[in-house]
Amino acid sequence: MAIALILLVMIAAYVIAKWRKLSVELCMLSSAVAGGIAGALIVQAPPLAQLARHLVEGTFTYLDVILVFCTATIFITIIAESGGVNYVVRGIIRTFYYKRVVVLLLLMFVILIPGALTGAGSISILTVGTPCALALGYLGIPKKRVAAILFIIAGLSAAAPPVNIWAMIISAGTAIPYVGFELPLGIPVLMLGAFTIFVLGWKRESNLELEEVLKDMPDVPAGMSMWRVLLPFLVFFGLVLVSRLLPFTLPILGLPLEFTIAAAVALLVSPKKLNFLILSRDTVKKLTPLLATMAIVGSLQQIMTVTGVRGLISFAVLSTPLVLLYILLILIIPISEGILTYGGAAIVGIPLVWFLDSMGLHATVVIAGLSLIWPLGDGLPPTALIGRLTIMFTKYEGTYWSFLKTTWLPWIVITIIGMLMIIFSSELSFLVRWSM
Amino acid sequence: MPVVMIIYYIISAFIAGLLIWNFIREKEDRQKMLLYLIVITPIILRLFRIR
Numbered sequence: 001m002a003i004a005l006i007l008l009v010m011i012a013a014y015v016i017a018k019w020r021k022l023s024v025e026l027c028m029l030s031s032a033v034a035g036g037i038a039g040a041l042i043v044q045a046p047p048l049a050q051l052a053r054h055l056v057e058g059t060f061t062y063l064d065v066i067l068v069f070c071t072a073t074i075f076i077t078i079i080a081e082s083g084g085v086n087y088v089v090r091g092i093i094r095t096f097y098y099k100r101v102v103v104l105l106l107l108m109f110v111i112l113i114p115g116a117l118t119g120a121g122s123i124s125i126l127t128v129g130t131p132c133a134l135a136l137g138y139l140g141i142p143k144k145r146v147a148a149i150l151f152i153i154a155g156l157s158a159a160a161p162p163v164n165i166w167a168m169i170i171s172a173g174t175a176i177p178y179v180g181f182e183l184p185l186g187i188p189v190l191m192l193g194a195f196t197i198f199v200l201g202w203k204r205e206s207n208l209e210l211e212e213v214l215k216d217m218p219d220v221p222a223g224m225s226m227w228r229v230l231l232p233f234l235v236f237f238g239l240v241l242v243s244r245l246l247p248f249t250l251p252i253l254g255l256p257l258e259f260t261i262a263a264a265v266a267l268l269v270s271p272k273k274l275n276f277l278i279l280s281r282d283t284v285k286k287l288t289p290l291l292a293t294m295a296i297v298g299s300l301q302q303i304m305t306v307t308g309v310r311g312l313i314s315f316a317v318l319s320t321p322l323v324l325l326y327i328l329l330i331l332i333i334p335i336s337e338g339i340l341t342y343g344g345a346a347i348v349g350i351p352l353v354w355f356l357d358s359m360g361l362h363a364t365v366v367i368a369g370l371s372l373i374w375p376l377g378d379g380l381p382p383t384a385l386i387g388r389l390t391i392m393f394t395k396y397e398g399t400y401w402s403f404l405k406t407t408w409l410p411w412i413v414i415t416i417i418g419m420l421m422i423i424f425s426s427e428l429s430f431l432v433r434w435s436m
Numbered sequence: 437m438p439v440v441m442i443i444y445y446i447i448s449a450f451i452a453g454l455l456i457w458n459f460i461r462e463k464e465d466r467q468k469m470l471l472y473l474i475v476i477t478p479i480i481l482r483l484f485r486i487r
Binding site for chain 2 (some may be wrong): 022023025026029056057059060063066067070071251252253254256257260280281284285288289291292295296
């Protein structure tokens with residue numbers, strides 16, 4: 001009863017902060033502080049004198065993820081600013097304009113790569129959103145469908161390997177190593193991405209000549225070539241591969257350092273002179289809400305643990321009948337993302353994986369299945385992180401809900417695939433073995 | 437201290453520097469200033485090896 005009261009105080013603090021028009025990150029911080037104070041007063045945990053220590057200590061939980069976010073986004077921004085993204089999109093349109101299957105698949109890959117490397121679908125929209133939206137528009141796809149394609153594929157890109165923040169958070173919180181996710185995440189992401197782009201982008205509603213399209217597309221800096229775009233990616237994937245193949249010969253570099261080396265290569269081969277400091281400063285500025293979310297989610301998690309609220313939620317998950325839990329997941333997972341962004345993985349995901357693991361399901365495949373459903377919540381209020389960015393970058397002028405309604409079919413299919421992966425995780429465990 | 441760890445300290449210092457730069461440049465949005473401080477905190481504490 002006392003712990004339920006603390007949970008109520010936390011929810012009330014979130015609602016009041018939202019009513020006072022604070023950002024989502026500060027709403028979560030208010031909730032953590034209020035929960036800590038309530039815990040200190042009601043159950044004497046944490047002691048009031050220790051509250052600040054717990055809040056600060058929590059911010060360290062995802063420090064490694066913060067470093068990955070920063071270095072990966074600086075890397076992909078260098079590629080975009082040097083004209084690499086425009087070069088690739090222009091090349092795809094020029095070569096495959098009349099081969100619809102190929103052009104759609106290639107554009108899907110272009111949208112998937114930034115999010116897959118950074119773990120944030122919003123980065124896909126920020127870096128390749130505008131040129132890809134233009135290219136999809138030139139292929140005769142109406143704006144509403146272009147927005148829906150970008151939103152769903154950017155969401156899937158966040159779930160795609162090598163960096164999946166939901167999986168990283170749950171792995172860190174459940175002591176499951178973040179390995180073996182490549183195939184359980186990669187295969188469904190590619191299948192669902194292809195399904196989405198074909199379902200929403202197959203029908204052509206207008207027809208432009210190739211010359212007209214190329215004239216309208218953004219210019220590419222002189223001297224840009226395919227090897228200048230490919231070399232930084234080859235260096236990055238090469239480092240990832242070599243560290244896997246020679247684990248006892250090479251020192252462990254880690255993703256942030258691998259991204260930093262790739263960023264240095266991208267900067268060296270850029271045909272355009274880039275101001276690295278200004279570019280990095282502006283990138284970190286854009287990233288700050290995401291970075292703060294990671295830091296605050298750590299604090300929130302620490303407070304929920306010390307006050308017993310996390311245990312209460314775990315107990316609620318444990319005591320829910322399995323069939324009812326599966327049905328509720330369809331709603332709980334996207335809604336938790338819409339309210340808490342990545343915090344949903346820490347608060348709902350960790351006890352859920354503990355529970356499903358104890359039921360004999362394969363934890364890695366379960367996490368992969370959940371990670372497919374979480375990005376859908378990035379279109380739901382109050383945060384609607386990717387959804388709002390998509391509307392902004394595609395310049396869609398209709399209502400937000402009309403755009404969201406267009407995503408209904410991929411939304412349902414993604415949910416079904418995610419749920420099937422959870423339910424049949426033991427049967428799919430060979431994907432994890434093949435990834436290692 | 438291994439070389440890789442030294443490089444990580446340099447990367448962290450660089451990111452902390454960028455956050456401080458943005459914090460100083462931010463004149464109006466107090467919520468954003470608070471977010472910068474929240475993100476800087478663990479990085480600075482780790483850099484000075486307090487935590």
